[in-house]
Amino acid sequence: MPIPIRQNMKVASYLMRQRLAKNDKFPLIVELEPLFACNLSCPGCGKIQYPTEVLRQRLSVDEAVEAVEECGAPMVSIAGGEPLLHPQIEEMVGELIKRKRFVYLCTNAVLLKRKMERFAPSPYFSWVVHLDGLKERHDAAVDRVGVFDTAVDAIRLAKQKGFRVTTNSTFFTTDSPKTIREVLDFLNDDLKVDAMMISPAYAYEKAPDQDHFLGVRQTREMFKTAFGDGRRKKWRLNHTPLFLDFLEGKVDYDCTAWGIPSYSIFGWQRPCYLMSDGYTKTYKELIETTDWSKYGRGRDPRCDNCMAHCGYEPSAVLATTHSLRQSLRAAIGTH
Numbered sequence: 414m415p416i417p418i419r420q421n422m423k424v425a426s427y428l429m430r431q432r433l434a435k436n437d438k439f440p441l442i443v444e445l446e447p448l449f450a451c452n453l454s455c456p457g458c459g460k461i462q463y464p465t466e467v468l469r470q471r472l473s474v475d476e477a478v479e480a481v482e483e484c485g486a487p488m489v490s491i492a493g494g495e496p497l498l499h500p501q502i503e504e505m506v507g508e509l510i511k512r513k514r515f516v517y518l519c520t521n522a523v524l525l526k527r528k529m530e531r532f533a534p535s536p537y538f539s540w541v542v543h544l545d546g547l548k549e550r551h552d553a554a555v556d557r558v559g560v561f562d563t564a565v566d567a568i569r570l571a572k573q574k575g576f577r578v579t580t581n582s583t584f585f586t587t588d589s590p591k592t593i594r595e596v597l598d599f600l601n602d603d604l605k606v607d608a609m610m611i612s613p614a615y616a617y618e619k620a621p622d623q624d625h626f627l628g629v630r631q632t633r634e635m636f637k638t639a640f641g642d643g644r645r646k647k648w649r650l651n652h653t654p655l656f657l658d659f660l661e662g663k664v665d666y667d668c669t670a671w672g673i674p675s676y677s678i679f680g681w682q683r684p685c686y687l688m689s690d691g692y693t694k695t696y697k698e699l700i701e702t703t704d705w706s707k708y709g710r711g712r713d714p715r716c717d718n719c720m721a722h723c724g725y726e727p728s729a730v731l732a733t734t735h736s737l738r739q740s741l742r743a744a745i746g747t748h
Contacts (some may be wrong), residue, residue: 672727
């Protein structure tokens with residue numbers, strides 16, 4: 414089971430409290446972006462397209478902690494930019510762990526070996542290393558030769574030191590079922606990472622490369638074939654079974670972007686970290702003043718090709734909680 418029992422139990426308890434309180438909108442995980450600066454220039458990401466004065470800004474530790482506490486989410490994904498460039502990132506992680514939040518620190522791993530000693534293994538902490546393919550494919554995705562080898566070395570060292578390591582792989586139109594299987598087999602069987610996250614490429618408005626984002630039909634066909642022959646059952650995928658069903662086109666959902674809100678130096682971003690329709694100062698304002706009914710496939714043209722986890726993983730989680738069969742399926746890790 415890729416998701417630890419401690420985390421599963423805490424999230425299940427959290428979901429039960431939300432249901433008892435009759436809350437219809439609540440966060441499952443916060444996408445915390447303490448900076449937009451990065452040490453890579455990936456063509457599929459537009460974060461470093463911000464002007465220099467924005468790239469120099471950082472969230473303070475207090476601002477980050479206050480945002481997480483305000484919304485109450487049990488999990489935090491620290492992204493960016495490259496979080497390891499933040500001068501107080503280890504303090505930020507430490508404060509969130511003190512509050513028993515499950516922290517996923519996303520990194521391209523270029524600085525991971527150098528910065529690893531500043532962190533300590535914890536059941537509440539996981540590295541999330543981005544690997545978008547095997548050596549040649551990943552180095553092309555990040556536009557720098559040698560990054561794949563650096564990331565693999567860092568993952569091996571982190572595992573040796575007792576850290577939990579998750580990977581995150583984004584797939585583009587340049588991928589195929591074969592390349593998806595190759596990278597997941599390598600991560601699962603050779604590197605033996607604790608869990609793997611996967612996502613179809615989504616269209617950042619600022620991304621330099623706008624030609625290789627997957628459409629809905631392409632996504633479904635690619636993952637249906639990649640998952641064939643029972644492959645997905647052997648991989649330690651850090652997703653609910655229903656989200657994987659969604660990627661294959663077996664089920665469909667409405668977008669619930671409010672389930673993974675994004676907080677950055679600008680504030681709370683609406684409706685999600687892929688689209689910038691304004692910002693609010695508080696989480697309460699984000700929830701109460703955003704017209705969530707406007708977003709999702711068939712409602713906003715920008716959403717038509719989106720199957721991203723920030724909108725649909727929460728939908729799958731909620732669908733799981735409404736079915737005893739699916740709840741049991743998720744609990745025993747039956748993908």
